[in-house]
Each structure stands twice: as C-alpha cells, then as structure tokens.
Amino acid sequence: xxxxxLPAHLRTLAHADGETVLAIxxxxxxxxxxxxxxxxxxxxxGTIRDHVTxxxxxxxxxxxxxxxxxxxxxxxxxxxxxxxxxxxxxxxxAMAGG
Amino acid sequence: MSxxxxxxxxxxxxxxxxxxxxxxxxxxxxxHFAGWEIYHLKGSPVEPNRxxxxxxxxxxxxxxxxxxxxxxxxxxxxxxxxxEGVPGTHQWYDGTPHPWEFARVWHLExxxxxxxxxxxxxxxxxxxxxxxxxxxxxxLAGLRGHGSGPxxxxxxxxxxxxxxxxxxxxxxxxxxxxxxxxxxxxxxxxETWRPINxxxxxxxxxxxxxxxxxxxxxxxxxxxxPAVLFMQKHWDVMRxxxxxxxxxxxxxxxxxxxxxxxxxxxxxxxTTYVVPIKSDSEHFPLEGKLRVYRSRTGGYExxxxxxxxxxxxxxxxxxxxxxxxxxxxxxxVYFGTTGGQVYVSADSGDSWSPIVRDLPxxxxxxxxxxx
Numbered sequence: 222x223x224x225x226x227l228p229a230h231l232r233t234l235a236h237a238d239g240e241t242v243l244a245i246x247x248x249x250x251x252x253x254x255x256x257x258x259x260x261x262x263x264x265x266x267g268t269i270r271d272h273v274t275x276x277x278x279x280x281x282x283x284x285x286x287x288x289x290x291x292x293x294x295x296x297x298x299x300x301x302x303x304x305x306x307x308x309x310x311x312x313x314x315a316m317a318g319g
Numbered sequence: 320m321s322x323x324x325x326x327x328x329x330x331x332x333x334x335x336x337x338x339x340x341x342x343x344x345x346x347x348x349x350x351h352f353a354g355w356e357i358y359h360l361k362g363s364p365v366e367p368n369r370x371x372x373x374x375x376x377x378x379x380x381x382x383x384x385x386x387x388x389x390x391x392x393x394x395x396x397x398x399x400x401x402x403e404g405v406p407g408t409h410q411w412y413d414g415t416p417h418p419w420e421f422a423r424v425w426h427l428e429x430x431x432x433x434x435x436x437x438x439x440x441x442x443x444x445x446x447x448x449x450x451x452x453x454x455x456x457x458x459l460a461g462l463r464g465h466g467s468g469p470x471x472x473x474x475x476x477x478x479x480x481x482x483x484x485x486x487x488x489x490x491x492x493x494x495x496x497x498x499x500x501x502x503x504x505x506x507x508x509x510e511t512w513r514p515i516n517x518x519x520x521x522x523x524x525x526x527x528x529x530x531x532x533x534x535x536x537x538x539x540x541x542x543x544x545p546a547v548l549f550m551q552k553h554w555d556v557m558r559x560x561x562x563x564x565x566x567x568x569x570x571x572x573x574x575x576x577x578x579x580x581x582x583x584x585x586x587x588x589x590t591t592y593v594v595p596i597k598s599d600s601e602h603f604p605l606e607g608k609l610r611v612y613r614s615r616t617g618g619y620e621x622x623x624x625x626x627x628x629x630x631x632x633x634x635x636x637x638x639x640x641x642x643x644x645x646x647x648x649x650x651x652v653y654f655g656t657t658g659g660q661v662y663v664s665a666d667s668g669d670s671w672s673p674i675v676r677d678l679p680x681x682x683x684x685x686x687x688x689x690x
Binding site: 266269 | 353354355376377378379380381382395398399401
C-alpha cells in the first residue's frame, strides 16, 4: 500500500481526509501512483499533471523520504520505503506566496 | 415576491449574496472554493438554479464547478480545455511569437435557451463550448484560426477572451472580445468569425487603426437592441449601432475614458454605466473619488454618480467583469472593487450602499433576478 499526502486544496476538492492509501498493481512508479490516485478521485485530473502531456504542473512538487522526486521520470521506480508504505509520497504546492 | 442573487468571484473564493427585491438587507454566503481564484460565475437564464463557476489557481490549474441548487452545493465537472489542432503562436509582449498555452477560464456564458450549453472564454484567448452541462468542452476554433491570431498579443492581465455576448434575437450571432486583439462576431453559431474593429483607434499598436490588436476591455449590450453595442476600450468608450460593423467614440465629457467595466440599464437601452479609471498606468479612480458615470443618451453626455460612494482616499479598481444590473422594476446596478467592496444601487445609480466591504479582491459580479 502506498500512502499519499495531498495538499490542503486538493484534499478539499477530493473530499479526502488525512492521508490517501492506494494499492498499485505492478511497478510502483510515479505514473502508476498518479493513475491510481486519479482513478480514485477523478476530480483531481488536470490539477497535478496536464491532461494531455501528463507533465507535472509547474507549481506542484513531489517529495518523499526527504528527497525531491519532482524531476524523476514518470516511470522511475518510487523509493522502496514509499512502495512499502513506510514513508508517504508528498504532493506539495510550491512555496510561492498567495 | 421578487429576489436577487448576486454571484461574486474573488481572488480567494466565491460569495453568493441574496436579498429580497428591496435590496436593503443581505445574506452573505461563502466563501465557496476558499483560497481559489474565482474569475467568474454565472447562472443559466432558463434554469436559474443552474450555476457555473470558473475556479483556478496557479498551483492546481483550472476547474469548472456546477451547482444545480442555486449555489448551495457544487460539484466539479469537466476541466479539459484542449486547443483544436496545432495551437500555433500569438505575439508575446515583446512582439515575438509565443505558443498558445491554456491558462484559465475568464468568463462563462450560459446559453439563453439550454441550461446544458455554456460558452467559456479562456486565456490564451479562445472560445470553448460545452453542450453537456460542462462535462466536456470543445473549442470553436474558427475564432482563433480565422487568420489574425498570430497578431494578437496579451494585455497586462494576459491574453484573455473576456466577453461573450449571445444575441437574443438571432441564435446564430455571437460577439466576443479579446485583450489585446479586439472584438469579433460570428453569424453562424461560432463556426466562423470576423474582426469588428472599424473605428477603433489605439495608439499602443504600430497601426492605430489596424484590423486587430486593440485592447478591448469589455462590451455590453441591451437585449432589446442587440445591434447596439457599448465598449469600454483600454482608452475610449465606444458605441456601435450596426452590430460592430463600425464604432464611434462616445467618451464625451468623461473625466477620463480609461476603464474596464461597462453595462447597460435593464429597462433603458441607451442608459449606460462606466467607472472611469485614471489611466493605464494608475489603475484607480481620479482624485481618490469612486464615481460611476451614467449616460442616459447612449454616450457623449455623462453624469457622475457619487451618493454613497467614497469621495476621498479611494484607490480601488473595478475590473471588467465586476459590474452587473438586475431587472427589477427599479433597476439595480452592482459593482465590485479590488478592495473587496460590493456596492448596490437599487435606484439605477442615483444612490449606492455597500453590501459587503471586506471581501478579497473582486474579479466578477453577476446578478440574477429571481421571482
């Protein structure tokens, strides 16, 4: 099971309290994680990554295990600690005023 | 018993203000979508409890929300706005080509006849339509693709399609306006378009009378006379009596003819309202006095409306989508400011009072007259 922490605005949008826990079949990649997240919460489509290009939105960052995974390829394997649920995958709104 | 519902979009959420027909006591409901920019929300004229809202943020992009109960509850609908074909380029601020990129929905215009059909004006400028209540959106690409698109350029707020007017007498006719490209008209339900900017003059472009490139801020129409259009341009207040085929300046005695908002009285097709703003470099009222100007003659002759409005130390702006009128017997006029005030006049502008004073910066104001 993979634990995901959404930013506050997206938790509100998805009506999701606390962490989101998802099961991913096959390789645990960023793409597989986001596919599963958007399948659970269709209203998040387009808010984290572009509908068409699937590229991460510019003001969204991905952190886990005290590392910045924002620039990892979408098909790179997630850290083992994220895959096992020992550590959460953090989806973070960039720190930029407002 | 009549009532009004005012839909207010702000930098940090949406608010729904309601009152009976006296428009003296108000209930303020909100914020909806707290923390998000709500560029615009508007109700269907044929099903007033059907509301649409444009919700966006730099972080998480664009959402469209729909309510079927007058704003009590909302649900997200479709948010994919994909340009048709190869998007191409428009001009960037420095005149170089810049690829078309979707940023946000500025304006939502529900159909006059079908609650499931709605138009969206977006940045970078394009017109989209949904015919399934906002679930899916399709570009009316004839506007962006009619030929002049590479010459369009962004205004200070971005290259936005901000005005959509549906002709109540002719279902084939749609008007749009884009900053900074100008006004456009379709006579075939949005399939093909042509610029309608003859008579506009803009010193900010190389050819001041060019076919496109004008920073039109807003166009307004009275539904009983849809061929008469009133325009607040970057500078100049303009009027057309031939559905945009030609324009004449009607700024007349306005103290400054820069501004954003413009609207028309609900029952007097030639009574027009503007809020003069000092200049394109100083976006606030002249002399710190917030004044709405009214013309009862379709332009040229304007009178300042000041009763109830701050007449000292007022340095707010009134944005292009932030003025509206109701259709009660005594026409109500409403506008919101970047200082978070929403003002109402229940007597056609003669006197004003604030409904609320301390909202986030107001981006848009719409009003529904309910029976």
